[in-house]
Amino acid sequence: MTTTTFTxxxxxxxxxxxxxxxxxxxDLDGQSDFFxxxxxxxxxxxxxSRLQEALGVEIPVALVFAYPCPAELADVVEADLAQA
Structure with missing residues (x-):
């Protein structure tokens, strides 16, 4: 696994x-389904694990299953970050 900085x-x-x-x-994009x-x-x-490292916040693995498209997961993560 590669490590990338996402600033x-x-x-x-x-x-x-x-x-x-x-x-x-x-070829995966924001609307692609994880499954x-x-x-x-x-x-x-x-x-x-990679997202937690990049963003510095805990992201429960259950969120990937509940929001399988990157755009959906991003909405939830951004909402959580806004509350922090």
């Missing part, structure tokens, strides 16, 4: 990038 990147772009890397698909690209529980943990 100046929107939350959606960050999440899309993390999904692309974790799921091994460069349709072969996502599983191990991949969900990899995604949340």
């Amino acid at each position: 100046g990147t929107s939350t959606v772009d960050l999440i899309v990038s993390v999904y692309q890397d974790a799921l091994g698909s460069a 349709e690209y072969g996502g599983d529980s191990l991949t969900a943990f990899q995604i949340t």
Whole structure:
């Protein structure tokens, strides 16, 4: 797994990038479904770990399952960040 710094990147772009890397698909976009690209529980943990590292906040793995598209997950993460 590669480590990337995401300064100046929107939350959606960050999440899309993390999904692309974790799921091994460069054509994945903000509306792509985690499950349709072969996502599983191990991949969900990899995604949340990378996002937590990049954003500095805890992101429960359940959110990836509840909001499987990067754009949906970004909305929830941004709302949580706004409350912090």
